[in-house]
Amino acid sequence: MADTTINTARPGAAVATELVRPSLVRQRTPRFRIPRLARRVTGPVLVIALWQALSGAHVFTAFELASPLAVVDAGRQLWGEGALQSAMLVSLQRVAAGLAVGVVAGVALAVITGLFWVGEDLLDPVIQAARAVPILGLLPLVIIWLGVGEMPKVFLVALAVTFPVYLNTHAGIRGVDMKLVEAGQTFGLTWQGLVRKVILPGALPGFLVGLRFALVGCWAIIVVAEEINAQSGLGYLIMQAQTTNRTDIMCLCLAIYAILGIAADAIVRLLERYLLVWRRGFKGA
Amino acid sequence: MTAITAAGVRRRFGEREVLRGLDLSLADGEFVALLGRSGSGKTTLLRIFGGLDPGFEGDVLVPERRAVVFQEPRLLPWQRVLPNVSLGLPAGPAGGRHGLRRLSLGALAEVGLGDRAGAWPVTLSGGEAQRVALARALVREPQLMLLDEPFGALDALTRSRMHVLVQDLCARHQPAVLLVTHDVDEAITLADRVLLLADGVITFAGPVTLDRPREPGSPEFIGLRQQLLAELGLNTRGEGKSRI
Numbered sequence A: 001m002a003d004t005t006i007n008t009a010r011p012g013a014a015v016a017t018e019l020v021r022p023s024l025v026r027q028r029t030p031r032f033r034i035p036r037l038a039r040r041v042t043g044p045v046l047v048i049a050l051w052q053a054l055s056g057a058h059v060f061t062a063f064e065l066a067s068p069l070a071v072v073d074a075g076r077q078l079w080g081e082g083a084l085q086s087a088m089l090v091s092l093q094r095v096a097a098g099l100a101v102g103v104v105a106g107v108a109l110a111v112i113t114g115l116f117w118v119g120e121d122l123l124d125p126v127i128q129a130a131r132a133v134p135i136l137g138l139l140p141l142v143i144i145w146l147g148v149g150e151m152p153k154v155f156l157v158a159l160a161v162t163f164p165v166y167l168n169t170h171a172g173i174r175g176v177d178m179k180l181v182e183a184g185q186t187f188g189l190t191w192q193g194l195v196r197k198v199i200l201p202g203a204l205p206g207f208l209v210g211l212r213f214a215l216v217g218c219w220a221i222i223v224v225a226e227e228i229n230a231q232s233g234l235g236y237l238i239m240q241a242q243t244t245n246r247t248d249i250m251c252l253c254l255a256i257y258a259i260l261g262i263a264a265d266a267i268v269r270l271l272e273r274y275l276l277v278w279r280r281g282f283k284g285a
Numbered sequence B: 001m002t003a004i005t006a007a008g009v010r011r012r013f014g015e016r017e018v019l020r021g022l023d024l025s026l027a028d029g030e031f032v033a034l035l036g037r038s039g040s041g042k043t044t045l046l047r048i049f050g051g052l053d054p055g056f057e058g059d060v061l062v063p064e065r066r067a068v069v070f071q072e073p074r075l076l077p078w079q080r081v082l083p084n085v086s087l088g089l090p091a092g093p094a095g096g097r098h099g100l101r102r103l104s105l106g107a108l109a110e111v112g113l114g115d116r117a118g119a120w121p122v123t124l125s126g127g128e129a130q131r132v133a134l135a136r137a138l139v140r141e142p143q144l145m146l147l148d149e150p151f152g153a154l155d156a157l158t159r160s161r162m163h164v165l166v167q168d169l170c171a172r173h174q175p176a177v178l179l180v181t182h183d184v185d186e187a188i189t190l191a192d193r194v195l196l197l198a199d200g201v202i203t204f205a206g207p208v209t210l211d212r213p214r215e216p217g218s219p220e221f222i223g224l225r226q227q228l229l230a231e232l233g234l235n236t237r238g239e240g241k242s243r244i
Helices: A036-056 A068-081 A083-115 A117-132 A135-146 A150-174 A178-186 A191-227 A234-243 A247-275 B042-050 B081-085 B096-110 B126-138 B156-173 B184-190 B219-231
Strands: B002-013 B016-027 B031-035 B057-061 B066-069 B144-148 B176-181 B193-198 B201-207
Touching: A036 A068, A068 A083, A068 A247, A083 A117, A083 A150, A083 A191, A083 A234, A083 A247, A117 A150, A135 A150, A135 A191, A150 A191, A178 A191, A178 B066, A191 A234, A191 A247, A234 A247, B002 B042, B002 B176, B016 B042, B016 B176, B016 B201, B031 B042, B031 B184, B042 B066, B042 B144, B042 B176, B066 B126, B081 B096, B081 B126, B096 B126, B126 B156, B156 B184, B176 B184, B184 B219, B193 B219, B201 B219
Parallel strands: B031 B176, B031 B193, B066 B144, B144 B176
Antiparallel strands: B002 B016, B002 B057, B193 B201
């Protein structure tokens, strides 16, 4: 084997430099690897276990807070009666309807204000002002306008969805790289082509962030909307449970809200993975 | 026939007048390199010819069919390579969608990327992305190609490969080319004619009569390089810096 190193060190360099291995980032090699899903489930399971232990030790009474096992029992009982399914279905329908209306409204407004300065100058101040109004403060007015049927609930959810979708989609449209727009123009894209192939795809990541915010917001709103003048839905179940001091049913409904919220977020994350395959970002350590 | 005629072109940005009554003309199929220091207004002029800057004064005529290759590839990241090449092409005359696909695949094959049609732009190297940008320009069969320092961000080896490729493609398709660059060697290697832009006007214009392929080591090449560097106001002897 030929020695490819040629000694070119300067004679004056008498002091030898101490060398170390280049490792700023430590590579960890665990002896056994816990699956990702198991690691993610561990936290919630520990919280529930602690809750059960505290209940078992009578730190709080069933009147104050039901134990997890009691909550499961309540779930089984309500499911057997069919009350839980119908309540969930009603709530889901309201959220879905409000979500659909809100997403369409938010995207439409964002496109108008994002593409046209006239639209921005006319609409954006109004939208920003409306956004500053607490949605629940509108409740009395909404009841006067829309009564106590399905409409006010769908309306409130739609309102809660519109703003985050609008804000993030608008920012997405305005954040599209001007250089890509220019390239599209020089290569003969029409205005519609530019919107369809350059601007809207460029705004998609922003829209999806808005959608995730919206999905959290709409569940928060539907609880309150259903606790006031409703005869069905999960919020109504909670109200009923309050009159009979059934903390197990209250906790059950809250747990269902949490699970539905996580499920909705997971769907959007899946959607992101599918729609944003072209991105290659930092994936975390 | 001419590919560009420009007379009395002026462009002002605020107080600063970047182009001061510039005249320029390009013959059909001619390869012209426009040299100039950073900030001399090279890119401004190219953007005017590309139709991207309406705020100029003067008289400019360019062909309808023209294509730009920018300094960065400017590929749409959310489209795969093939639709990026065919971006904005009318589906009609080329024989519909199918013809468009065949045409774009042909252009990709010409730049040596026939097998990357389905790749996402993020997965391409700098040189590959710039070749896709070249294919996107070529597929339009432009009468005028505007190249805005398209090889500036590439490493030396990739750059000289791109030079060979561009010469091949231009020999085959015969578009008029305006190459904006600050690399004197690149200008001499590629161009039929070299222009110098300084103080907002063309201060020097000279043909490059060297036989192709041009050897950067040949005495004529070195002589021309020295002449151009002197015109640019740089004092060098022999193997000096060729990039300004």
